[in-house]
Amino acid sequence: MQVNNPLYKNIGIHVICSIFTVDKGVIKVLLIKRKNEPYKDKWSLIGGGLYNNETIEEAMNREIYEKTGLKDVKIYFSNIESTIDRSPLKRMVAINFIGVIDIKRSILKDTEKTSNCDWFELGMAKCLAYDHDKILNEARNNLKKLIISSNVLKELFPSGFTLPELQKTYETILEKKLDRRNFRKKIINLGLIKETNKTEVFEGKKPAKKYEFKNVIEEKDIF
Amino acid sequence: MQVNNPLYKNIGIHVICSIFTVDKGVIKVLLIKRKNEPYKDKWSLIGGGLYNNETIEEAMNREIYEKTGLKDVKIYFSNIESTIDRSPLKRMVAINFIGVIDIKRSILKDTEKTSNCDWFELGMAKCLAYDHDKILNEARNNLKKLIISSNVLKELFPSGFTLPELQKTYETILEKKLDRRNFRKKIINLGLIKETNKTEVFEGKKPAKKYEFKNVIEEKDIF
DNA sequence: CCAAAAGTGTTGAGGCTACACCCATGG
């Protein structure tokens, strides 16, 4: 390639993560308040520019850490936004990811680059910086697909979960009620989770068996 | 973001497409021979640098056209490669796609930037420029998933197909034999294709009914 | 012993696999 062709210059890469949680039957997204221009004082998804000495995954981890204090957030690809004017100061292509974490993980409220950081219900997460409304919307749709084919929800339950808990989470994300008996059979059949030998008393009634997500999910062939 | 931070500078984006076809029971990929450094005279996948006045999709279409003379190749996302030293002259992040076209579409053998362009069986498509071996391998795996959930194969059959033809194509891509009766039922049930009222005599025997891919595929909910 | 939530089984319908025979055409 002609390295000096001006058409190649001044393109940057944003790595952006929609970090979700599910809290008491409500799905929420983690947003930060921007301290600097552009979009100063606007809320935005977590992310930032890719440095030239790191991979996309490293950049995403660094950005998540810088902006929230969180480490080890597992990320899943969502989509790409390359509209030319999506960022005002410089052409930026956004590579977008999805993460899910337990709301109990502590999050820094203030960092060098952000003045606040908080969970928002999706209905409240509007008018974000850049094109983050659109990116968040895509991520939310892709999350629905991810939960039936991956262990993306693993981080929500650091010490395992009972099936009724998991079912509520699925119902929240999928926005529909599910039959208890059929949910059990289907989720086990999907091969995403496994039993443990622990039980937990949830709300002081009959103890429920605890499950956990498998670490590796094998794909099923349809042909 | 700090536009002048040197860590953000000099990153480029490669858009790369593994263009496949299936020809007489063999899957092939379209490669070009590079005219210029780096990797002069090496074979490579179709692609090149994103310009700062075009979206990713526009860049991909432009590159495919520049390097092969092909227009309207529909592309499907495959993966991203962001290893820091994957390109020698400049840091380049590769955004990789998959395309499928009919082998009968004519392809330019020589363009400004390439000295040759040809179809290769996958076993022969080795030692490519850059990290294209790895990218091609990913694309080939992702193609297997695409054919059961999208109309990616539509372009292989510009005037429709008979079910035996389609079955051979699936068998080639999936590398397994399929039962004729069950393939029929399953592929129709997937909702990817529809009947037409045409028939075709294929190899001079009983005429077979022709089908075509739907233009829009609706997704099925599993919960 | 009662309230609350967990856990489980069955039935009928539809889908899947595995398999063998008839049909339409060209030569």
Add this chain to the structure above:
DNA sequence: CCATGGGTGTAGCCTCAACACTTTTGG
């Protein structure tokens, strides 16, 4: 009329949706 490949039906099994009762615990 025969060779070639296209098209179809079925039996047995499995899976799925829909549905109601029993179990365990805390209070």
